[in-house]
Amino acid sequence: MQSENMNGLQNSALMRAAGLTEQTFPSATLYIVGLPIGNAADITLRALWILSLCDTIACEDTRETRKLLDRYAISTPSVSVHEHNERVALVTDAGTPAVSDPGARVVQSVRDAGFRVVPVPGASACITAMSAAGLNAYRFTFAGFIEPNKKARDAVLTDLCRRGEAFVLYEAPHRIRELLMALAEKLQAGRRVVIAREITKRFESFYTMDSEELASWAKSHEPKGEYAVLVDEKLARSTDAPDEQTLRWARALATELPVSRAAALAAKVSGVKRDVLYTILLNEKNAHRAD
Secondary structure, X not given: OOHHHHHHHHOOHHHHHOOHHHOOOOOOEEEEEOEOOOOHHHOOHHHHHHHHHOOEEEEOOHHHHHHHHHHOOOOOOEEEOOOOOOEEEEOOOOEOOOOOOOHHHHHHHHHHOOOEEEEEOOOOHHHHHHHHHOOOOOOEEEEEOOOOOHHHHHHHHHHHHHHOOEEEEEEOHHHHHHHHHHHHHHOOOOOEEEEEEOOOOOOXXXXXXXXXXXXXXXXXXXXXXXXXXXXXXXXXXXXXXXXXXXXXXXXXXXXXXXXXXXXXHHHHHHOOOHHHHHHHHHHHHHHHHHO
């Protein structure tokens, strides 16, 4: 245990209020610690406590991690991920380890060896971007970084675009233009796309556009920083309107359940969009009241 680190934290009113001084942190354990993706203030109290408590911090890049540790006066030694100790915290340069990250292999190896792995939740670029993108989607696919080879990339994008559900991609600045140009060729016209750049950092930006605008946006913007690209679910066409049998199901459900719940259940069974059914049922209910 790093006693010199712990003394200051144990005297912190915030740490005591969070109940960290009363919690148990077992040895022979790998702690998966989420770190900020840009704004250093996004680190959690539990993450700070674990980083001070553990014997060693296994890093993606010890130089990057040391910048954050020094900010919070944490002197715990940091090593590359192939080194081991009694109580270890695994971190990545930014975000949550083992998610779109080679740290997953470390986690599996530790579990295979019979040791405990404890997650310490932190920031995720995907979820952070989703929370501010305003997509019209109840589910999405996280694709992360995809193969940069053109043939492989096109195959993945074709599949994602065809399936119709919302999806999230990560991309580096030197490849973002090629990715957006490829997406522009494959997406349905009018499908909404949100490009998030430098999330939580000083120059954080969110750009919302239709798929037809992607190519021109890619050409006119200088690539800077890390990107998350969020594609909304496929637009409903007129052929997505419910048939009479689906409407009968939905109307019957609406006599026993709230309109929102009836629409959700009917949508799950029929495949018709929940919002389409909800609008129809609500209009019919309002019309009935007016009569």
